[in-house]
Amino acid sequence: MMDKAFFEGLSEEEARKKITELAGDYCELYHKRKEYKPGDHISYGGRFYDRREMENLVDSSLEFWLTAGRYVQEFEKKFAAWLGVKFCSTVNSGSSANLLAFMALTSPLLKERAIKPGDEVITVAAGFPTTVSPIVQYGAVPVFVDVTIPGYNIDAAKLEEAYSEGKTRAVMIAHTLGNPFDLSAVSAFCEKHGLWLVEDNCDALGSEYILNGKKVKTGTVGHIGTSSFYPPHHMTMGEGGAVYTDDPLLHRIVRSLRDWGRDCVCEPGQDNRCGHRYDGQYGQLPAGYDHKYVYSHLGYNLKITDMQAAVGVAQLEKIDSFTALRREHHAYLYEGLADLSDKLVLPVATANADPSWFGFMICCRDGVDRTRLVRHLEDAGVQTRMLFSGNLIKHPCFDHLRDAQGDKYRVAGSLENTDRIMQSGFWIGVYPGMTRSMMDVMIEEIHKGLQG
């Protein structure tokens, strides 16, 4: 046990400061990034942090509020301001963010604009499953549109073909690996048909797009945007995510669904913020029923802890430098692989976009064996990733849905490029922790893997 004299004469605040400083020193000493040596494993992503994150984490744990508290409020405010949106709600993962974003659009508070079971939602199969799963789980019908190569986003030219009068209600898609989808075409399509647009921004934090002559951040154009703060993502809280919107009603619905479905907007631990706790009459409840326990939705509990947000606050201070490094690393890899363009399809940014890349996507051209190349890279210590599901509807989770095609899901046209990505695509990392020597090895090993 440490001698209590360590705290002698210190106020609680001073003692906490001393401990957090020590935690910062500990971080600098024991969490130093190891210098890369040839032969070391090169991961595709990972946490990138310093003493600030550790200090905030310890500060929050000493406060021991545990649930959402002052750090959550600070993070939500600063994150919304950084994005340029009015409202942000933190949640416990990017998947939860997608769940909330979609379920918000089914709220009865939206009246005739609410998505109902059986309604169609346009999306893609070449991506992460939890962009799509809330649609299926709710009983709406995902309509899969093919993507383009080498942008890896929805083929906007096929949107009209996927539209079904009276049935299509929304478009819910991700900005693939940081490359923005064609926001001009997709948002114009949504406006024309009065559709909701959900931007899964989990892999694209900090990506920019020129829309109608104005630079905007991805995630802020559609009605709702979502983020993930899982470690390999652009910034991290360990687990975590966010849902953001400019629409006060959608924000209210998201908050309600996130917080058990309640109608009340008090923060955790707070009572009677509105001053009308016992004044209202809701549903068929008796007049004056405690508003704290009035439920306007059948909701969830998807909140984060204050310790997660404390780490997020420190990460947010660095997000611009993180995105700059991701862009730099992507450009470096591109230059080093450019001579292989007869064997590999290299990634291309969408027109009018400045991606904050999540990864460096590659498609093997005909005659190049993806599995052989990926095996070579993994054996050489270069971590690789598939474009998540490749083609989601080929997975076992669709086995029981395939027979009911038309009812449970629909494919608009062919998924030729989606299948091609599933067969011949993979990606490597560009995260801020990468160094020139690591990227030189990645470039060299890709060249080697294509020989012979």
Ligand SMILES: Cc1ncc(COP(=O)(O)O)c(C=O)c1O
């Ligand atoms: C596009 C996309 N959406 C959603 C998610 C889910 O995020 P989480 O892992 O935080 O649930 C991911 C995960 O990487 C993703 O890539």
